[in-house]
Amino acid sequence: MRIRPVKTKQELRQVYDMSVEYTNNHQTWREYLAKYKKFPDLFLGAWEGDKLIGEVFGFKFVEGVITLHSIAVFGTEWKKGIGRNLIRAFEKVASKYSPKVNVTSGREVEDFYQRVGWKPRGLLAVYEEGKKPPKELSLVPLETHFRRRDKTTFPFFDISDMTSRERQDFEKELKADEINLVLEKRLR
Ligand SMILES: CC(C)(COP(=O)(O)OP(=O)(O)OC[C@H]1O[C@@H](n2cnc3c(N)ncnc32)[C@H](O)[C@@H]1OP(=O)(O)O)[C@@H](O)C(=O)NCCC(=O)NCCS
Secondary structure, three states, rough: OEEEEOOOOHHHHHHHHHHHHHHOOOHHHHHHHHHHHOOHHHHHEEEEEEEEEEEEEEEEEEEOOOEEEEEEEEEHOOOOOOHHHHHHHHHHHHHHHEEEEEEOOOOHHHHHHHHOEEEEEEEEEOOOOOOOOOOOOOOOOOOOOOOOOOEEOOOOOEOOOOOHHHHHHHHHHHOOOEEEEEEEEEEO
16 A cells, blocks of 8 residues: 555546545535645545555645645545554645644544544534524634535634533533534644
């Protein structure tokens, strides 16, 4: 297995298709291509011979941090260390552009990011159109990129000082439609 940046447009298309199939990459091919043109070396694939078995890509949405947008490993190859190797390769390239990486993760993969050394930074609560977080909760500025095309809002809550029990209680108070975790890692 070899991890390397995408070389051709055809390979990029394979990587894109894999990320759409496995992750919540809702971007159109055109949007994806535009990002690739800005940071081509942040688009990596894991190849077994000429078969693509994993992908990772990221982008610099704000200064000072590279955001991991999508990571996926082919289903039959899970839990063999490929995801960890993809993350390592991604971090190495990202460190050229910024001292930090971050990601917005769904519950199901939170543990994976923690196992590879990324630290929880905050909760991103999702409120569908018209709904809002309870007034008494304080918001902090959001430094990661997250958006959808509808009017859903995503207030961000700092949880860096919370124990896991406090976090559980806090999550209930949020009364959100969905809760994601933002994790980050300092690279230098
Ligand atoms: C998440 C994903 C990329 C992990 O890939 P992988 O190759 O199985 O990961 P690794 O084998 O390198 O695992 C690294 C560590 O994380 C753990 N881990 C992997 N997947 C996990 C999961 N879903 N939940 C909890 N822990 C997980 C492994 O046990 C391993 O821990 P260890 O080092 O203590 O043994 C893969 O499951 C996947 O493609 N999922 C679907 C796509 C997705 O959800 N992507 C993330 C959102 S963009």
